[in-house]
Amino acid sequence: MRRKAHKIFKKKRRYGPLLKAAAALAAVAVLTVLGVRRLGEGESPEALLARANGGLYTPAYLRLRGELSKKYRGVPPGRFGEAVKGVTRRLPKEAGRVIAITLDACGGEHSGGYNERLIDFLRGEGVPATLFISGRWIDRHPAAFLELAREPDLEIESHGYLHRACSVSGRGKWTVKGTRNAAEAVDEMELNARKIEALTGRRPRFHRPGGAYSDEACAALAKDLGLEVLTYDMYSGDARPHAPDSAIAANLLKYASPGGIFILHFNHPGWNEEAALRKAIPALKARGYSFVRLDAALKPR
Numbered sequence: 001m002r003r004k005a006h007k008i009f010k011k012k013r014r015y016g017p018l019l020k021a022a023a024a025l026a027a028v029a030v031l032t033v034l035g036v037r038r039l040g041e042g043e044s045p046e047a048l049l050a051r052a053n054g055g056l057y058t059p060a061y062l063r064l065r066g067e068l069s070k071k072y073r074g075v076p077p078g079r080f081g082e083a084v085k086g087v088t089r090r091l092p093k094e095a096g097r098v099i100a101i102t103l104d105a106c107g108g109e110h111s112g113g114y115n116e117r118l119i120d121f122l123r124g125e126g127v128p129a130t131l132f133i134s135g136r137w138i139d140r141h142p143a144a145f146l147e148l149a150r151e152p153d154l155e156i157e158s159h160g161y162l163h164r165a166c167s168v169s170g171r172g173k174w175t176v177k178g179t180r181n182a183a184e185a186v187d188e189m190e191l192n193a194r195k196i197e198a199l200t201g202r203r204p205r206f207h208r209p210g211g212a213y214s215d216e217a218c219a220a221l222a223k224d225l226g227l228e229v230l231t232y233d234m235y236s237g238d239a240r241p242h243a244p245d246s247a248i249a250a251n252l253l254k255y256a257s258p259g260g261i262f263i264l265h266f267n268h269p270g271w272n273e274e275a276a277l278r279k280a281i282p283a284l285k286a287r288g289y290s291f292v293r294l295d296a297a298l299k300p301r
């Protein structure tokens with residue numbers, strides 16, 4: 001026994017320095033990984049996205065979803081539309097003669113990237129804008145998403161995890177499906193808010209549902225999550241594929257009003273929003289309008 005113990009002791013002594021070196025290397029590796037994680041540097045957009053997606057379903061999240069699901073069980077959905085109770089559609093009067101340009105990126109499967117000309121044009125004009133981006137689009141375009149999030153004049157808000165209409169009873173609009181119950185509505189709003197926060201360091205304040213349709217119970221549920229359902233009040237008509245720029249510009253000039261919110265899309269590189277804004281923005285500036293991000297014009301509730 002004693003001999004055996006002695007042998008082991010000797011072995012330990014022999015491998016001791018090696019073990020120490022290995023432990024030191026492991027510590028350096030762990031610290032490096034932690035450092036990289038903290039800074040988000042040196043990590044590919046795909047790796048960052050995988051880490052963000054992997055951290056969504058925490059026990060605390062599932063508890064929150066369970067509590068809200070219970071709270072909204074049996075609550076009637078109320079009216080369903082773009083302008084129902086609890087939904088923001090305009091900027092407050094005190095914002096003045098301003099317009100918010102909002103640009104959506106919906107599902108993502110069929111689009112090849114985004115309309116870079118449109119973003120370049122806004123940057124060149126010094127016009128700020130708010131981007132509503134769905135989780136599905138982020139999954140398809142992580143590098144582009146991170147580039148857009150770094151633009152100082154662009155605000156990133158949420159267009160839902162799966163681009164669903166906001167409903168506690170499954171109502172949808174056009175080809176857009178609705179969330180079937182409160183638990184799905186929580187997933188739709190909260191998972192995308194957490195995903196965007198994990199990627200950008202900023203939690204979105206606004207949620208624009210798929211199709212811009214919501215019921216009143218879902219709009220109330222958003223407030224429990226610290227989010228605000230926001231649609232629009234100035235129709236551009238750009239969602240009809242390849243709508244001519246002159247038609248879009250005419251709508252923008254027709255519906256423009258102080259405190260108004262424009263809705264357009266930036267996820268179709270071949271569509272005509274850029275040419276339309278090239279026409280509309282100088283005309284609106286000449287009418288005395290300036291442009292704001294939503295988070296600059298709307299106070300947190």
Ligand SMILES: [Zn+2]
Pocket residue numbers: 104105106107159163209210211
């Ligand atoms: Zn959409």
